Amino acid sequence: MTKVFDKPEDFAAAALAGFCAANADRVRAVAHGAVRAAPGPRGKVALLVGGGSGHYPAFLGYVGTGLADAAVAGDVFASPSTAWIHGVAKAANRGGGVILGFGNYAGDVLNFGSAAERLRAEGIDARILAVTDDVASAGADERAKRRGVAGDLPVFKITGAAAEAGLDMDAVMAVAGRANDATVSFGVAFDGCTLPGQGTPLFTVDAGQVGMGLGIHGEPGISTRPMMPAADLARTLLDPLLAERPAGQDGRVAVILNGLGRTKYEELFVLWHHLTGLLSDAGLTPVDPEVGEFVTSLDMAGCSLTLTWLDDELEGYWRAPADAPAFRKGTVARPAAAAEDIGADAESAAQIVAAGPDAQAAGRCVAALIGHVARALADAEEELGRIDAQAGDGDHGQGMARGSAAAADAAEKAVQAGAGAGTVLSLAGDAWADRAGGTSGALWGVALRAWGQALGDDGKPSVQAVAQGAQAAHDAIVRLGGAQVGDKTLVDSLVPFVQVLNERVAAGEALGIAWAAAAARSTEAADATAQLTPRLGRARPLAERSLGHPDAGAVSLALCARVVGANLPG
Amino acid sequence: MTKVFDKPEDFAAAALAGFCAANADRVRAVAHGAVRAAPGPRGKVALLVGGGSGHYPAFLGYVGTGLADAAVAGDVFASPSTAWIHGVAKAANRGGGVILGFGNYAGDVLNFGSAAERLRAEGIDARILAVTDDVASAGADERAKRRGVAGDLPVFKITGAAAEAGLDMDAVMAVAGRANDATVSFGVAFDGCTLPGQGTPLFTVDAGQVGMGLGIHGEPGISTRPMMPAADLARTLLDPLLAERPAGQDGRVAVILNGLGRTKYEELFVLWHHLTGLLSDAGLTPVDPEVGEFVTSLDMAGCSLTLTWLDDELEGYWRAPADAPAFRKGTVARPAAAAEDIGADAESAAQIVAAGPDAQAAGRCVAALIGHVARALADAEEELGRIDAQAGDGDHGQGMARGSAAAADAAEKAVQAGAGAGTVLSLAGDAWADRAGGTSGALWGVALRAWGQALGDDGKPSVQAVAQGAQAAHDAIVRLGGAQVGDKTLVDSLVPFVQVLNERVAAGEALGIAWAAAAARSTEAADATAQLTPRLGRARPLAERSLGHPDAGAVSLALCARVVGANLPG
CATH class of the missing domain: 3.40.50.10440 (Dihydroxyacetone kinase; domain 1)
Structure with missing residues (x-):
């Protein structure tokens, strides 16, 4: 050992x-x-x-x-x-x-x-x-x-x-x-x-x-x-x-x-x-x-x-x-170390360009929502860990709490630098992936970044842009994670959420109402997924256990959807 | 493991x-x-x-x-x-x-x-x-x-x-x-x-x-x-x-x-x-x-x-x-492998030069004695192992049996090639060390080789040459092994054997009588040594355990002395 x-x-x-x-x-x-x-x-x-x-x-x-x-x-x-x-x-x-x-x-x-x-x-x-x-x-x-x-x-x-x-x-x-x-x-x-x-x-x-x-x-x-x-x-x-x-x-x-x-x-x-x-x-x-x-x-x-x-x-x-x-093979003349400053690129922080007043207001709104999500996930950490431990390694609550806290911090810093909604959400996603670790951290990171890019930093995002952002987040997760509905991952509750949100928005509903309906459907799906998850415990392959935190990932996604829905302005 | x-x-x-x-x-x-x-x-x-x-x-x-x-x-x-x-x-x-x-x-x-x-x-x-x-x-x-x-x-x-x-x-x-x-x-x-x-x-x-x-x-x-x-x-x-x-x-x-x-x-x-x-x-x-x-x-x-x-x-x-x-460091141009035949020296068997008739007769006598020793050690293998296990790792009987059997084989081959007493004993010693392994195998090897060199291949060795050989064997063991009487190694029974043999031969006694007296004194010393050996079992340091097989080494040496004494011609 x-x-x-x-x-x-x-x-x-x-x-x-x-x-x-x-x-x-x-x-x-x-x-x-x-x-x-x-x-x-x-x-x-x-x-x-x-x-x-x-x-x-x-x-x-x-x-x-x-x-x-x-x-x-x-x-x-x-x-x-x-x-x-x-x-x-x-x-x-x-x-x-x-x-x-x-x-x-x-x-x-x-x-x-x-x-x-x-x-x-x-x-x-x-x-x-x-x-x-x-x-x-x-x-x-x-x-x-x-x-x-x-x-x-x-x-x-x-x-x-x-x-x-x-x-x-x-x-x-x-x-x-x-x-x-x-x-x-x-x-x-x-x-x-x-x-x-x-x-x-x-x-x-x-x-x-x-x-x-x-x-x-x-x-x-x-x-x-x-x-x-x-x-x-x-x-x-x-x-x-x-x-x-x-x-x-x-x-x-x-x-x-x-x-x-x-x-x-x-x-x-x-x-x-x-x-x-x-x-x-x-x-x-x-x-x-x-x-x-x-x-x-x-x-x-x-x-x-x-x-x-x-x-x-x-x-x-x-x-x-x-x-x-x-690993050495044959004879290589060892080149002298370069004098140039390697690695500067890797360390340089992203430069935030101050957005216009409407975009900054939207950025503040996004940051506030992420703050609500982070607090809710901190409260739910133990419960999510308990759900995850039934089929996985029990660290899902910890990862979500850590990731969302880092995302809230990053969002707040971006707001102070005058960032618009798109930049706030993208940087929050990067921080989430970085601190949460694991597969679900990476998925949340790419999802928020994709959503942020859809929102952009031009004024206040439209309701349509928000719904398109949800779709972009969904597409990024499916493209990178490769999971489908029924695989017992967060995709199980993400797909109904995005689908309902887009249908309601296309039908002309206000964002708050559309979102609430989508979050409700997502929660139903998560509950169903969790009940379906087999109870395999530690005998389950590590690779499978770590893939997207089956059931707990779906539950935490639905929770986030509800928290955001409850705090959406207007 | x-x-x-x-x-x-x-x-x-x-x-x-x-x-x-x-x-x-x-x-x-x-x-x-x-x-x-x-x-x-x-x-x-x-x-x-x-x-x-x-x-x-x-x-x-x-x-x-x-x-x-x-x-x-x-x-x-x-x-x-x-x-x-x-x-x-x-x-x-x-x-x-x-x-x-x-x-x-x-x-x-x-x-x-x-x-x-x-x-x-x-x-x-x-x-x-x-x-x-x-x-x-x-x-x-x-x-x-x-x-x-x-x-x-x-x-x-x-x-x-x-x-x-x-x-x-x-x-x-x-x-x-x-x-x-x-x-x-x-x-x-x-x-x-x-x-x-x-x-x-x-x-x-x-x-x-x-x-x-x-x-x-x-x-x-x-x-x-x-x-x-x-x-x-x-x-x-x-x-x-x-x-x-x-x-x-x-x-x-x-x-x-x-x-x-x-x-x-x-x-x-x-x-x-x-x-x-x-x-x-x-x-x-x-x-x-x-x-x-x-x-x-x-x-x-x-x-x-x-x-x-x-x-x-x-x-x-x-x-x-x-x-x-x-282990590589810096840059070494890899030299081409040499065409010359490396290792031929290492493989070449010792060339045996046929000795005169008296020396060959003495060689046959030495080989016969080694054969008796090998048979006695094969019979005693289990008992020697049991004694050794009380203070050591219990493999002394096996090592002595294996070494002496190889020595008897080598001696018989040397006899067939016409070797004199000195060469027979030297080659037997080499074979013993090679097959017995461990510290006591090495000591027996150098001892027999030193003894053989003292005997030489010129005619029948004198009684004095035999006694001098015993002294040479003793000196080689003490020089290489570094043990003294009381250290609970084969030196404990070797020293009285060599001392008595030389005293009796110097006093003009026949070899058989001198040898029997020396073997008896060696046996007394071995018995005393074995009783003194502390019973430390596996807790004893491996290095100490393997050094000369305390007590069992003294016992087996005395046994060999008795076997040779009982079979000496004339």
């Missing part, structure tokens, strides 16, 4: 600071991440990688020449927020656009996707690279649903080498896509890991058993089998990958034998001793194999095998030199 | 094979170790490092330009045998002599010391570098008694850089000695490690406690304290080292923050975050600090801090480029 920490909630931030201090000759700290001390040439496509902490050397250890330009670090096993990703991406951008690389998990998909939208809105060519290598997490016919595990390394390595070679964005993305399509992994677990400050592991494997196909955050696998000798374990790891060998592939493979933390180097070498024979029997030739710890899961016991089916182009990028704190 | 293995006894050998296969571009496998694929220039001083397995990246991961020329790997937590070290050292030698570097543990001191003697006897300039950095294991006034822990890395790194720079043997050893004197470490443990195939850890730390000053094989520390936050832990690691800061030292320090296996990178970074401030407060400037896993102890939870007080010369060697599988 994790033993070395101060306050558990400070673990990831302290680890980031320590990493940057220990590697001060190679990386430079920026808010919530690190960039190369010696950045690539102007115009180079930048690769930003990231995800939750707890996986070192993923992702900070990959920052260096020939690999990533920057990494962003979330809390332990939690996606970094949209704002964090956005900030580090701005610091990493060399003018050639930024690729946002991450493992394919719901929270990461949401936050990296949302950050990419914001970057593109600012004129930065931002692309998404979600690694999907874990064959245990979905079938070959559902490749896009697969999780990212240790395949992160070869996919990022090949992508980073292509970017370092000076290819343009479309060409780098073509290589990256081919690398991801060519990469498959399978993992086994012997025992779970324990989060800083917690007394029990995220999962356990019974003594004498081995879990097949487990993920890197305690996600359950596809089965358990009795523990076996190393020779059999080697075959168990390799066979599911051989089943996906592309037709006509000539046998060259990049290979990663990855330890998850507590399964040590010499155990991996014992496995490798067997794997060399099995690979050869299968007609495969390992190219620059890597045996060690590359994507860990705190102190989890287990290991995974990754193959990337190579062709001439992929092999060239896989073998190209690289020099990062945790 | 260690999970990945086939037969536990094959773990270290399979790990070595896997390591060499995974790093085939960098190292070449030799029997029981690895050498650089591209050896240093002819005439270069070679650095061979080693010790037990279970500590990766120590020691195999250190083989490369600017660091070690070769590494030899024993079984898990067990010293490599004299013959293994000797063989790998011959493969590593480039004509400039070989430095044998290891941590200061009884078994390693014995086997590396014995190997150095054999190398010197063959005209190779072999030197000993025992790393003694662990401040918890002995006081500053008993520096030579300290164990080697993660200080291995800076001491070997600095020594390797000096050798790479082309210094001659005396100059490299002067640098190495200064580096070792300047290096101090302190470690803490959160939980023990488990040997392959065993169900329980070597030791445990109570929940909520942290063990202070623990070693890297489950040796107990100096105390336990309640678990503390990372900030306090950082201070706890640093304070004992600051207490040994040399007067006038200017503050430059090489720093290693080392994880023992299960304490992961991000935990180490959290500690480093605090240590940077504490080092600065103490007026210390870290030079190229290393934060990671450098000397592990299987999956033990814990960490250690190492400082090397630098001056200009040591700093230069610390910062010099290096390129080994597990």
Whole structure:
């Protein structure tokens, strides 16, 4: 279990600071991440990688020449927020656009996707690279649903080498896509890991058993089998990958034998001793194999095998030199650290332009409503936590209270700077996502930002603009979250709210009346959703549990709708 | 616990094979170790490092330009045998002599010391570098008694850089000695490690406690304290080292923050975050600090801090480029692998020259006696194990049976090749040490080899030569083992045996009568020793337990003396 920490909630931030201090000759700290001390040439496509902490050397250890330009670090096993990703991406951008690389998990998909939208809105060519290598997490016919595990390394390595070679964005993305399509992994677990400050592991494997196909955050696998000798374990790891060998592939493979933390180097070498024979029997030739710890899961016991089916182009990028704190290959002349002030972009606060008097009045109104919402969510924190704990991890109330409080603060500050309704709501959304954390924080962030952009800062928004804003918020959530009505997420109560609001407004009703009707329908839907939620408790997969806080998310959204409805002026 | 293995006894050998296969571009496998694929220039001083397995990246991961020329790997937590070290050292030698570097543990001191003697006897300039950095294991006034822990890395790194720079043997050893004197470490443990195939850890730390000053094989520390936050832990690691800061030292320090296996990178970074401030407060400037896993102890939870007080010369060697599988620094142009056949020396069997008829007859007699000893030890295996288990780890009977059986085989083969008594006994000793393993195997090996050299291969040995051989065997054991009568080792029964044998032979008695008297006195001493041995069981330090198998070693030696006495011809 994790033993070395101060306050558990400070673990990831302290680890980031320590990493940057220990590697001060190679990386430079920026808010919530690190960039190369010696950045690539102007115009180079930048690769930003990231995800939750707890996986070192993923992702900070990959920052260096020939690999990533920057990494962003979330809390332990939690996606970094949209704002964090956005900030580090701005610091990493060399003018050639930024690729946002991450493992394919719901929270990461949401936050990296949302950050990419914001970057593109600012004129930065931002692309998404979600690694999907874990064959245990979905079938070959559902490749896009697969999780990212240790395949992160070869996919990022090949992508980073292509970017370092000076290819343009479309060409780098073509290589990256081919690398991801060519990469498959399978993992086994012997025992779970324990989060800083917690007394029990995220999962356990019974003594004498081995879990097949487990993920890197305690996600359950596809089965358990009795523990076996190393020779059999080697075959168990390799066979599911051989089943996906592309037709006509000539046998060259990049290979990663990855330890998850507590399964040590010499155990991996014992496995490798067997794997060399099995690979050869299968007609495969390992190219620059890597045996060690590359994507860990705190102190989890287990290991995974990754193959990337190579062709001439992929092999060239896989073998190209690289020099990062945790991954070196070949010989790279270490460039001198740049004198320029990296990271200034990431820190610069948004400049607020004072709006006209009507817009400022509308801004004050929006800020007041957010204040009401924040107070209501603070009151409801315990109850929302209780609802969430029945099917999830019980932190939904805390996240909503924290996020809305931060949003109210940010709104108040924006008001004082003379912001209009649109800016107030957008900045409130950013603050909400930043402080609430998790998937629902990210969803609320993108929703409020989208709504704010619909409102704009030109005078007092019309009733129609408010309804269109609700629609925009809905669209952003559905686009990024991918959930539909019935999936037991906040979408279940959002959809009826938006639908009723738009119908009533289109019918010419006043905003207060239309809103109240919409909030009532939303509440009915939330109540129904909560009752439908199965009572699975801790046995439920973490990934599923964290996706949108089923039922509690719908309940809290309806609550917010009612609070705003009750306080709407006029 | 260690999970990945086939037969536990094959773990270290399979790990070595896997390591060499995974790093085939960098190292070449030799029997029981690895050498650089591209050896240093002819005439270069070679650095061979080693010790037990279970500590990766120590020691195999250190083989490369600017660091070690070769590494030899024993079984898990067990010293490599004299013959293994000797063989790998011959493969590593480039004509400039070989430095044998290891941590200061009884078994390693014995086997590396014995190997150095054999190398010197063959005209190779072999030197000993025992790393003694662990401040918890002995006081500053008993520096030579300290164990080697993660200080291995800076001491070997600095020594390797000096050798790479082309210094001659005396100059490299002067640098190495200064580096070792300047290096101090302190470690803490959160939980023990488990040997392959065993169900329980070597030791445990109570929940909520942290063990202070623990070693890297489950040796107990100096105390336990309640678990503390990372900030306090950082201070706890640093304070004992600051207490040994040399007067006038200017503050430059090489720093290693080392994880023992299960304490992961991000935990180490959290500690480093605090240590940077504490080092600065103490007026210390870290030079190229290393934060990671450098000397592990299987999956033990814990960490250690190492400082090397630098001056200009040591700093230069610390910062010099290096390129080994597990340690890279700066930029080294990777040399092409050599075409020459490395390792042929290590594999070549000793050539046996046929002796004269009398010497061959004496050789047959010696081989027959060893056969009797082997059969007696096989019969006594269980009883010796039972005696050993009362104070040690219970494997003495197994080691003696295995060693003597191998010795009898080797002796029989030597006889068939026409060897004289001296060669038969020497080769039997080598085989004994090789197969028995452990400290007592090494002692029996050097003893029989010394005895064999005293007998020689010229005709039938005289009674005086036999007695002188006994004395030579005694001297070799005392020189290498360092034990005295009363330390409850085989020396307790060896000394009276040798003393009585020499007295009786000097008085003109026949060999059979003199030997029988000596064996009887040896048996009395052994019985007394065994009764004196305290019954400490598993709580006893592993290092102490393994040192010469107290009491059981004395018993088995006396048994051998009786068996030989009963079967002596004439």
